[in-house]
Amino acid sequence: MAVNRTKQAMQRTALSVALGMCFSTVAFAQQSTGSISGQAPAGSTLQITNPDTGFSRSVTAGADGSYRFSTLPTGTYTLTKQGADGTTEVREGVRVLVGSGSTVNFVTAEGAASTLGTVQVRGTAMLNPIDVSSVESTTILTAEQIARIPVARDTTSVALLAPGTVRGDSAFGNLASFGGASVAENQYYVNGFNITNSFRGLNFAQVPFEAIAEQQIKTGGYGAEFGRSLGGVVSQVTKRGTNEFHAGGNVFFEPKALQAHTRDTLYANPLTGEYGTLRSDNSEDESESWVTSAWASGALIQDKLFAYGLIQYGKTESDEWGSVLSNQNLNEDQRDPTWLVKLDWNISDRHTLEFTAFSDKEKTKQVAYANTPGETDRGDKIGSFFSEQGGENYIGRYTGYLTDTFTLSALYGHSEFSREQYLRYPDGSKASYGGDLNNPATGCPIIQDSRPLAQRQLTGQYRSTCNITGTTIDAENGEDTRDQYRIDAEWALGDHLIRFGYDRDDYESVAGASYEGGRIWQYSTTAAGVNRVREQIVNQGATVEVNQEAFYIEDNWNITDNFLAYVGLRWDSFENLNGDGDAYVEIENQFGPRLGFSWDVNGDSSLKIYGNAGRYALPLTSSVAIRGASASVFSRQFYSYTGVDPVTGAPLGAVPISPIQYINGEFGGSKDPKTIASTNLDPMYQDEYILGFQQALTEHLSFGVKGTYRKLKAAIDDNCDYTPIAHAAEEAGLDYILPNGGFPYCRMFNPGEDAVYITDLLGDGNYITTEVDADLLSPQAKRTYRALDFTLDGNYDKFFFQANYTLAYSKGNTEGGVKSDIGQDDTNVTQDFDYKELTVDTYGYLPNDRRHTIKLFGNYQFNEEWSVGGNFIVQSGRPKNCMGMLDLNDAPPVRDPTGKIIQTNFAPHPYGSSFMRCGTTTDGGVDDATVVAVPRGKAGRLPWTNNLDLNVAYKPSAMEGWQFKVDVFNVFNRQKVTAINETAEINPTGQPSPTYLLPDSYQTPRYFRFMAQYDF
Known part of the structure; x- marks a missing residue:
């Protein structure tokens, strides 16, 4: 049968137009804007108009028929082509999303003018589109899509919907790992401004969630515009005003009455690994939260000046009863008064200004009560712990469309983040730390009883009845300040799109920490039977800085109509200053090349083959300088004692029996910056390689496969x-x-x-x-990540979904910035490489290794009133470790007649239970009779987890403007263990630890979330 090539070309053009307009497409790297580009008859005039704001621009198609509208605010546009012969064609509903580009062609693949006429597009954008103009790996979700999916209302939970992301260890809070990197190696942006908290890289500013319009998740292959990340990049844009006035409000409520309880925590049998004896009774734990928002938006000047404003208030109250051995339990009250303002000014069709301001302050009060060990009761109040974090952020941005082919944008942003903490005791007295090295924190000291079990049973456990936190408290004046400046330019030159820019990011941290009560008293008994107590004091406090700048240039070259080549070059410079204002690390012009290609195989956006390779660098966080490069106090001294205070637990009649030892230099002495780091220090950087394809199976369905390989080339520790x-x-x-x-x-x-x-x-x-x-x-520091991602995306009139499966291997001897094995959040200065002995047998599968992950989410719209959504994830468990002591004496153990080890010759390494070796049995249990090496990840794996979330939404036609929704999370209340205590031996005795394999976290129990919302 003969092929009608004209008809075939028109069908490909129609498909290309539909894909380009209905589905979001990820174009050249943009942080808060998008673009529209394509082909039209040479010399024709193209005009875009945003019906909501009146924003309008016109360009002329070049001699080769190409045109481009760059750096466009997100939204929906109407595109009109005015031909030289007077003909007009209109495309309506062209979607532009954050960091994306929409391709709209007015000619066929053979170059003839199309005759599609006016095209109207309605519906939800596809989640993972075929974008032949990009080499990046990106997922974009709009506020509309997020609202239809049962997902927690926070940035990390949305990011975890993307392929290649896994939830990080619970020790670091609610953070994600991207592509095998640690949770401290990501970057976060709002409206083009970096909101990452660079003190440790373990936090970021929280935009009021209701104000988010779109979230873009970059999991790899991002261009030279982006840097300072080895993991992923999350970029959000906020909602903005339009010509039409809108206002509304909503409330989300999670009642404690419909929340399932977390499983009780049980001790593991050290010989079998099976759980049995009760450790923590969680049957009385409960939590309840609600958050309400109100917003309004509209035009202050029609088609010119627009405003969007939102205020949001949330409250969460919870009770935690803790271990049955504990002498206290907690009540926590958290309050989040936040707000956001967004202004947009269309000065002319060539110049725009926008301003964003928001606050994410969070205040928490935690009250500790006395608890009878073994009971879930509540006695007298021990004291209260107060903390405040977050602050205010201000962002200004100018965009100038100086010519049809040259666009310039400039951004300045300022942010402040508080880290204030203090305590109050029942008598009203206040305990805090002012950051003064000579004056430790006030209050009740921390008590640790490490005497043999038999001795503790005989005399009773030494403990404090007045200590509230059991750890350090931050200085009251702790805060972080950021000032960021950046200029970006885009220049279209025939087949080349050149982008270049400069970025300056100055970050200052005022930080300090001291133990509550100023010290830790640790009781122990020597092998000779001598009772002693060690006093440990750690005081830190300084004002430190990280100054970062970068230059980049990139070329997107259309070598042919179907083949795009990408070349990007980036130079990063990092400067870290200590508390005296002196630089202790300076790295200049770290080179980061990026290469990529995109092949539109059929010329109609139905099949794309793409690949990229890049080098990415990561600076040191500012927290490194607080103790390691600035003046600090870290001292230890042993005492004899005659008794123990029954309230504070502090020793009575203490007499020094050893000289005071300063662990990190002289008392409070400044550290010379020349001595802090190797003079040939390279930044932490890795190389990444990606190869993949995407294919449209039908107009509504696409399939893709992507392979990723990442290799850490240098680490800093x-x-x-x-x-x-x-x-x-x-x-x-x-x-x-x-x-x-x-x-x-x-x-x-x-x-x-x-x-x-x-x-x-x-x-x-x-x-x-x-x-x-x-x-x-x-x-050598080693970390590799190998993964295959399979994705299937569908978008129909009433139904959209995304399904993906990831097969991943994350292997090495360092996780990166942090250390999940022991929950260590000292970014860039973990104990991984403190001593060579600590590196033995540490190569293996890393904590963020999740071999298999299946994700499926979507929504079905029954009619104008009812819809249902689902979110399902299945994931294999993380590797387990068995960590114990290292005996430097190397003498054989001495046993009594029964065979029990007597630790008289035990000379442990000072790092305690930090080594990949412990007493084990053949089935993975712990036995003090045999000490063997247990290489990383060889102690088994945690169980597979599966989690199903569902929702139902109702918009009653009889109640215009109202909508109601119920989300049910973890419908079947699966509560598998997701993290455990991996320390198998007690420090300093080397005996088997009863808390080895003790669960540190489970899957979140089932809970309900109710929403009511009114819009007008």
Whole structure:
């Protein structure tokens, strides 16, 4: 049968137009705007108009027929083509989403003018479109789509819908891991402004959720415009005003009466791994929350000046009873008074201004009550813990469409983030820390009883009845301040789209921490039976800075009509300043090349083959400087004692039996910035390679496969072992002095690389440069991520869905910025490489390794009134470890006649239970009779989890403007273990730990969320 090529070309054009307009397409990297581009007869005039705001622009198609509208505010546009012959064609409903581009062609694939006439597009945008103009891996969700899916109303939960993302360890809060990276390696943006909290990289500003219009999740392959991330990039744009006045309000309510209780926590049998004895009774735990919002938007000047405003208030109250061995339980009250204002000014069709301001302050009061161990009762009030975090953010942005082919934008943003904490005791007295190294925090001290079990049973457990937190408290004046400036330009030159820009990001942190009560008293008994108590004091406080800047340039080159080549170049510079304002790390012009291609195989956007390769760098966080590079106090001293205070738990009759030891330099002494880091330090960076394809199976259905490979090329961490430098000094015949002010306890370096240290080895004020061989310090830092993502996306009149399956392998000897094994949040200075002994047997599958992940979510609209949505995830469990002591004595254990080990020759490493070795049995249990190496991830895996969320929404036709919705999360109340205690031996005795395998977190129990909303 003969093929009608004209008809075939027209069908491809129609499909291309539909895909380009109905489905979001991810174009050249944009942080808060999008674009429209395509082909039209040469010399024709193209005009876009946003019916909601009156925004309008016109361009002329070039000699090759190409046209482009760049840096467009998100929204829905009407596109009109005025031909030289006077003919007019209109495309209505062209969607532009954040960081995306829509392709609209007015000619067929063979170059003839199309005759589609006026096209109207309605419906929900496809979630994972075929975008032949992009090499990135991106998912975009609009507020409308998010509202239809049963998902928690926070940035991380939405990001976790994207392929290649997994939830991070509960120790770090509600954060996601992207592509095997740690949760501290992501970047977050709002309206083009970086809102990542760079103090530790473990927080970001929280835009009032109701104000979010769209969220873009970049999981890989992002262009040179983006940097300072090895994980992913989340970019949000907020809602804005239009010519039509809108207002409304809603309330979300999660009642405690319909919440299932978290499973009780049970001890694991150390020999079998089976759970049995009760550790934590959670039957009385409960939580209730609600949040309400009110908003209004409209035109202050028709077609010119628009405003959107929102106020939001939330409250969560919860009771936590904790361990049955605990002597306290908690009541927490959290309040979130937040707001947002967005102004947009269309000065002319060539110049626009926008301004965003929002606050995300959060205030928490936690009250501790006395508890009878073994009971879920509530006695006298012990005290209250107050904290405040968050602050205000201000963003201004100018966009100038200076010519049809050249666009310029400039942004300035300022943010403040509070980290205030203090305590109050029942008598009204206040305990806090002012950041003064000479004055520790006030209040009741922390008590740790590490004496043998038999001794504790005989005398009773030593504890404090007045300590509230059991940990450090931050300085009352703690806060972070950011000032960001950036300029971006875009220039269309024939087949080339050139983009370039400059970004300056200055971040200052005022930070400090001290133990509640100023110290920890740790009771222990030596092998000789001597009772002693160790006092440990840690005081930190400084004002530190991180200054970052970057230049980038990129070229998107249409080599042919069907083949796009991308070349991006980026240069990052990082400067870290200590508390004295001196730079201790400076890295200039770290080069980050990016290459990619996109092949529109059939020329109609129905089949795309794409790939990219890139290098990405990550700076040091500002928290590194607080203790490691600034003046601080970290001291230890042993005492004998005659008794124990029954209230505070502090020793009575304490007499020093050892000299005071300063762990990190002299008391409160400043650290010379020259000595903090290796002089040949490289930034933390990794290389990434992606290859994939997407194919339209029908007009409504597409399928894709993507392979990703990431390899960490360099890491930054600290090393606290002075013996490698001492060895070099001995080789040089120098009579060195052990760590002092000019010879800091810990130093920054690139694990696996030779280090060049400048230290005062002789203690005479003269600095000596010493090159230390990598073999003496640590092995190479390793982390690889290999993954295959399979996606299936559908979009129909009443139904949309996305399904994806990810097969992933995350392997190495370092997780990255943080350490989930022990919940360590000291970003960039974990204990991974502090001593070479700590690196033994640490290569294996990492904590964020989830081998199999299946995600399916979507919504079905029955009619104008009723719809249902679902969100289903199945995931394999993370690897388990068995971590124990390292005996440096290497003498065989001494046993009594019964075979029990007597620890008389036990000489443990000072890092306690931090090594990949412990007493184990063949079935993974713990036995103190045999100590063997247990390499990373070889202690088994946590169980698979599955979670189903459902919702139903109702918009009664008889009650115009009203809508109601019920979400049910974890419908079947699955509560599998998602994290455990991996420390198998007690520090410092080396005995089996009864808390090994103890669950640290479960799946969130079933709960209901109700919504009522009114719009007018």
